[in-house]
Amino acid sequence: MHIPEPLRHPLGRRTFVTGAATAMLLAGAGVGAGAGPARAEDLVGGNLPDFHPALKDELRFPLAWGTSPHRDFRAWRRAARAKVEEHLLVDRQDRTPYDPEFTDGPGGDGYRRQSVTVSLTRYERVRGSLLTPHGRGPFPAVLLLHDHGARFDIGKEKLVRPWDDDTRLASARAWADKYFSGRFVGDELARRGFVVLSLDALGWGDRGPVTYEQQQALASNFYNLGSSLAGLMAREDARAAGFLAGLDRVDARRVAAVGFSMGAYRAWQAAALSDDIAAAASVCWMTGLKEMMVPGNNTLRGQSSYYMLHPGLARHLDFPDVASIAAPRPMLFFHGAQDTLFPAEGVEAAYEKMRAVWRSRHAGERLHTKVWPELGHVFTAPMQDEVFTWLDAVL
Template sequence: MKNAALFLVSLFAFCLVQAQDSVKRFEINNNMPVYYEQMKSRLTYPMSWQSRKDMPFDLWKKQARDILFDCMDIVQPAPDGYDMMIIDSEQREGYKALKIEFNISGWARVPAYLLVPDGDGTFPAIVMLHDHGAHFLIGKEKMVRPFNVSAEIASDADSWVAKCYDGVYVGDYFAMNGYVVLSVDALFWGDRGCEEGIDYDCQQALASNFLQMGGSWGAYINMDDMRSVDFLSSLPFVADDRIGCLGYSMGGYRSWMLSSMTDRVKASASVCWMNTTEYLMTLDNNQNKGGSAYSMLLPRIRKYMDYPHVACIACPKPSLFFNGRYDKLFPVAGVSDSYSLMREVWDNASASDRLVTKMWNEKHFFSKGMQEEVLAFFNKWL
């Protein structure tokens, strides 16, 4: 009997250990597959410039851009005409603020803010690309001070600009300094949301629906940005050889993507959005939560290129990248690796002076000091 009891105790202990081991066999940890490191190790980025150094640079750029567009899958068609209408206007110090509507694609007509400096002739122009911020009530109003809107929108815009842009409407800042400025809501923000209202979780439903119809929400946003540049270049008071783009956070991602997509953009500035998949796809990074990531996601592109590789398609254009040393969303090591990859490409193209990379002692924030240096950058190149 004593031996039988000892056997049962040993068997129970063995089963307990086995049960504990089985818990460890769950395959998801903090939204990530437990073998995510193995998955990342399979990413060799065969279309990066570093993998194709044997090719003529211009041929690599063409092929890389072709793959970028191919990974966007089904996208909206260009409009047959823009049919711009001025809805409202307000004279400001040195420029006029216009509320307009135009056809951004063959499927959608959108409201926008257009700022035009006083005077005759043509002006350099900037497409202002707003951030994400998990804040959807406003979009274009994050970049341009709204007028003749509800008290809720006006107050929300002021609060957001104070929180993220050091109290400065960056679009107005550039218009005061002689730039035409265009700011449009990305799909899901501001006037391009839905009547019932939207919240954070709605993003995944929208993204899923795009995927099920052969497209992606992220690609749709990128294509709208490119059509915005096309529209801007059609305006008689815009110097179409001096168009740039600027954005912070998600807007920063949109900015370097846009510069890589179209040669109509002559210079770009991207604030607080550059990193590598190696450092973004971890257990503790915000990128692994889904939701917001869908708005900046092309499902197939990682088979070919990582984020900085795509940004290099814009080389040798003047391109500025600022990041914050204390920005928890973008690990410093990933920023440094990205900057090194891009620096190698611009150096190879004998365009070292056209790439600006800088780490600021900031969190996720677009400070006045940053804005002043970005303006100086565009003044130099546009």
């Protein structure tokens, strides 16, 4: 069989194949000359190296609870968190004063609106939306973490109704209609008695917008500068949790992280990295890494995955292992069975791994997992109502 020149390896071995070239190569592998085109199920596709099964087999996650040499849970948590911190590539010792500036907005329905600008790191100031219920505090609070969605003109506005920009309001309403049953989740939480803080991640809203095609270059340039885009987001989220917990209006013992999609990833990650988070609710982002790295998965496209990529961490811990650092604190994970981003087997494998950790702490009832059979990648009103009820119970 003729191999196109760009795909030839100096030693005659295939090293990287995609698309039509993949079909040509695999059509001749093990089926004989002249056997015709490869079947769809035979194709690698999606930018995977053709030896990717061997790479996956080498991932044993040796620092996971139960296989780690650490037998004391607290010692394991310290070691696992330190390993995650190491792979963030962002200075964990940054104690830059928050130095918040507050600007009042128009009154909400039972709550006060404010813009807040804070220093989460020494590099730049970050603007967010802060909602405070009417009445006497201190109140429980939610760090509300926005999704990715390849929509960058709005970030915090996806979850908190903007009050000072009609263009963003139109975008935000469309987003809420598409994913949140027309609701602004942050405003709903504030009406129900929670202080709500939502900030833009780098690239969104006031810190953007980047374009979809710029993400990979942005991430690679962080790496070239000895840092990490995903690590910065993780560090900022943990610092934001500390800022929220330290507000006089907030009961520091009752702070939760809540997010959808990439925001869900951020929520369980923040709970793993910050003791300021007492509970976390993650909607539509949990899976096993090996089950996610399959042909056709969105992660294989690169780009948006760089916001959730800590190079080398997979040699030590899987996604559910990182989330389990938060055990035995209350955690909620929802998944839509029709969600094509996360194969069902990966979701269930991750859930079972986490259940084993919480059960080992005699706290199985504190881990709430649920699959919604009829739903896809959404955070609908019924899902929200169940999260709100759960937050009331655990906080």
